[in-house]
Amino acid sequence: MGTVVDTMSASEATHCQLLCTQHPLCHFFMFSTQKYTDSKDRFKCELKQTSSGEPLAKAQIPNVTSGYSLLPCPDLxxxxxxxxxxxxxxxxxxxxxxxxxxxxxxxxxxxxxxxxxxxxxxxxxxxxxxxxWKVPRIRRVELVDRATSGFNDKKDFRISNVITDCAVTLLSDTDFRQGSTLLSKEPAVSPGHCQTLCSAHPLCTHYTYDRPYCYILQRTNSASTNSAGLISGVPSRFCQQDSSWVTELYPGLAFPGSNIKMVNVDDVEGCRKACSETPPCRFFTVNIKNSNISVPLRGFCFLKAVLTVPxxxxxxxxxxxxxxxxxxxx
Missing domain, CATH: 3.50.4.10 (Hepatocyte Growth Factor)
Structure with a gap:
């Protein structure tokens, strides 16, 4: 027993525990299995908390599995x-x-x-x-003509809970890498994605996007250079960023690895739908059917996930x- 801080759908108890682990307020969870009496509550994952971190009461309920968040780890x-x-x-x-x-x-x-x-x-x-990293990161990105990739647009990639919209300031044909310390070089699909990654890094002061990579930088001086095609900017941590990049599709980009499931689909939207309906899925890559790729892989949609547990x-x-x-x- 405790205060329910969120209710989600989970495929199994371990998935529910992972959702609890990644939720900032969850101490423990209750998962209703597929054999639970009330059919509308099957696969329901209730995330709970109490002031002590322990359930107020415990009871045996058939076809229910409960447990604790894997975090925090109080031990030293x-x-x-x-x-x-x-x-x-x-x-x-x-x-x-x-x-x-x-x-x-x-x-x-x-x-x-x-x-x-x-x-x-x-x-x-x-x-x-x-x-x-508290935001999901693409491990690798490749330029592949036959592929299209995208994100689960039902997932939350926000850095801030502040509802005020950020002012979008992008500096075209600008490179901040000169005069900066490189903190990380991360695969990214757009300048907006790059800004999200920069905002999630506590030391990032500026970024430069050179498709398909985001250079997360800490400026050491004010130097910048003109460089055609590059886009640079600054983080936005205390306002609501433009997250339209999450809903876009990215033809010609593939996200190799991190596969959790492969399904056959008719088109790109079918792949996006499969990702949205698979709770752990964060992003996907689909091979277009009318491409020159070998017949066995045409139309296959690769659903992908990454963990953000510290x-x-x-x-x-x-x-x-x-x-x-x-x-x-x-």
Whole structure:
């Protein structure tokens, strides 16, 4: 028992748990299986919370599966270091205070704290805050004439909950890469997509879009160069971005990998519909039937998904270091 913060559809209990894990307010969930008595509630995933993070009461209900979010992870991990670029460094008296700082910083996903016994005196008591992408990213993008790709337009790619619309300022034929530190080079389908990625990175101050890549930059000086065809801009974190790029189709682009399902469809809209009706699907690529591609692959729609659960790039065993995760949502 608890307060329902959202109700969604899920294919199975593990899918419901993943939805709970990725919801900022969910502590635990209740999933009604396909054998649940009331047919209209089958496959229903209720995301819940309480002030304590624990259910107020527990009861046995046939054909219902319940469980907890996989996050937050309240444990601290001694002698463990999360190896990833940090975006903020500060000093705290202990690991718990470092975790509290991480929890109150909306960009922080996890941290590593260095104890007073660490051999490097300069890094003792250092709290390194690290971020993990909260928006789905395309792992790869390729220019393929026969393919068309797109996104699940029912998914939320917003960075901000503020309802005020952003002013759209795009600088055509402008390259900000000179005089900037490259934070990340990400596949992107449009300048709008690139702006979304820049806005999701806590250190991004500017971006340059050179199809099909988004250069996420931290400006070190005001230098820019004229470059035909390139588009640059700045992040928008405290207003509602134009998300029309999510509803567009992108002929000539393919998103290799990240496949969760392959279906045969008659056209591109059929593929988009299949993605929208498959909860984990974030984006898709379809091979057009009238293309020169080999007959067995014509008309096949590849549904794709990526996880946004916080995960360090690498974890190492290191003495006198403590790591952990943000407790945001607990």
């Amino acid at each position: 991990y001694p002698n463990v270091a999360f190896i990833q670029s940090n975006y903020r460094l500060l000093f705290t008296p202990d690991a718990l205070e470092c975790q509290r700082v991480c929890t109150h910083d909306p960009d922080c996903s996890f941290f590593t704290w260095t104890s007073p016994q660490h051999k490097d005196q300069a890094s003792r008591l250092m709290c390194s805050l690290m971020f993990s 995960a360090p790039e690498k974890i190492q065993e290191v003495e006198n270091m403590v790591s952990g995760f943000s407790l945001r949502g607990q």
